[in-house]
Amino acid sequence: MFSKRCEYAIKIMTFIAHQQKKSDKKVDVDAISKAIDSPKAFTAKILQDLVKSDLLVSSRGRFGGFSLPDQFNISLSQIIEAIDGKKLLEGCVLGFGTCSEKNPCIVHHHLKSARQHLKIKLQETNLEIIAKRVNEKNAYFKE
Amino acid sequence: MFSKRCEYAIKIMTFIAHQQKKSDKKVDVDAISKAIDSPKAFTAKILQDLVKSDLLVSSRGRFGGFSLPDQFNISLSQIIEAIDGKKLLEGCVLGFGTCSEKNPCIVHHHLKSARQHLKIKLQETNLEIIAKRVNEKNAYFKE
DNA sequence: CTGAAATAAGACAAATTTGTCCTAATATAA
DNA sequence: TTATATTAGGACAAATTTGTCTTATTTCAG
Numbered sequence: 001m002f003s004k005r006c007e008y009a010i011k012i013m014t015f016i017a018h019q020q021k022k023s024d025k026k027v028d029v030d031a032i033s034k035a036i037d038s039p040k041a042f043t044a045k046i047l048q049d050l051v052k053s054d055l056l057v058s059s060r061g062r063f064g065g066f067s068l069p070d071q072f073n074i075s076l077s078q079i080i081e082a083i084d085g086k087k088l089l090e091g092c093v094l095g096f097g098t099c100s101e102k103n104p105c106i107v108h109h110h111l112k113s114a115r116q117h118l119k120i121k122l123q124e125t126n127l128e129i130i131a132k133r134v135n136e137k138n139a140y141f142k143e
Numbered sequence: 144m145f146s147k148r149c150e151y152a153i154k155i156m157t158f159i160a161h162q163q164k165k166s167d168k169k170v171d172v173d174a175i176s177k178a179i180d181s182p183k184a185f186t187a188k189i190l191q192d193l194v195k196s197d198l199l200v201s202s203r204g205r206f207g208g209f210s211l212p213d214q215f216n217i218s219l220s221q222i223i224e225a226i227d228g229k230k231l232l233e234g235c236v237l238g239f240g241t242c243s244e245k246n247p248c249i250v251h252h253h254l255k256s257a258r259q260h261l262k263i264k265l266q267e268t269n270l271e272i273i274a275k276r277v278n279e280k281n282a283y284f285k286e
Numbered sequence: 287c288t289g290a291a292a293t294a295a296g297a298c299a300a301a302t303t304t305g306t307c308c309t310a311a312t313a314t315a316a
Numbered sequence: 317t318t319a320t321a322t323t324a325g326g327a328c329a330a331a332t333t334t335g336t337c338t339t340a341t342t343t344c345a346g
Contacts, residue, residue, distance in 0.1 A: 001236055002237075005303080005304080010237060030322095047323085059323080060313060064312080064313070064323060106157050106277060111264055118258075125253040133249065146334090173292095188335085203341070204343020207291080207293060208292075
């Protein structure tokens with residue numbers, strides 16, 4: 001459903017949100033990749049993309065790291081779009097560039113409601129909610 | 144959402160169902176790949192997989208080709224599972240092998256209903272329904 | 287029986303995604 | 317100012333997915 005990069009991105013963002021609930025300190029790549037069990041250099045690349053998409057703020061140098069932008073609650077759909085683009089939520093499931101409501105592909109209408117439902121859930125679910133759940137339920141970032 | 148192979152597989156199956164509504168003749172790789180605008184040799188590979196999964200019957204030799212198994216209505220979820228496996232519909236969205244109802248990942252519950260909805264739609268939508276739509280609406284297999 | 291037309295299958299090639307490594311740039315403490 | 321710890325970025329490498337090519341096997345018409 002999601003690319004590996006996107007899976008990591010969701011874990012990254014959730015972990016940072018979780019950490020920032022506990023303290024205002026920035027979080028660095030090393031801490032993130034250890035916490036979510038992801039390859040460090042690859043994680044750094046994904047972090048760069050998240051910064052470019054303004055879903056994270058980075059600061060370089062000593063005691064640098066990554067943090068959430070101020071007053072900015074981020075949804076899963078924003079993360080997915082930043083990493084995998086609009087394809088999952090907007091693109092044709094059969095890959096047709098020309099598929100639309102008026103010119104639907106053979107399965108368009110059959111999956112429309114399910115995709116809409118998914119889209120709404122991904123928009124509704126934001127880091128605030130997830131981080132709260134993490135605190136309450138002690139959910140995990142790695143296996 | 145789906146792999147390229149899976150996109151092709153859905154088009155392949157739908158096209159064969161559509162053709163068989165018109166005549167009982169088998170359909171060959173060449174006709175299929177032209178109709179759905181897919182690379183012929185790659186299409187042949189996917190057809191082999193569909194045969195192995197018993198979603199198609201093949202016959203070799205002259206006047207050979209592919210046809211749907213008798214009295215067997217096939218759903219999108221069967222096609223997807225045959226090609227991409229159970230990952231999309233059953234696997235954890237974050238890729239955790241240990242994610243389950245009792246031991247959910249950080250987003251498990253938030254996406255549960257949407258994934259369930261999608262699963263049901265993919266189970267409900269079968270070749271009979273799609274082929275009917277193709278006849279009525281003159282939907283397309285390629286751009 | 288033979289030739290032609292079809293699927294089956296394995297090896298290969300190209301493209302994309304995933305992941306690594308090295309160096310540059312930057313910021314801070316001492 | 318300098319050493320150190322951090323992100324940024326580019327080039328590279330490995331793995332996976334996508335796609336191709338060639339040969340074997342099968343079937344049927346003639």
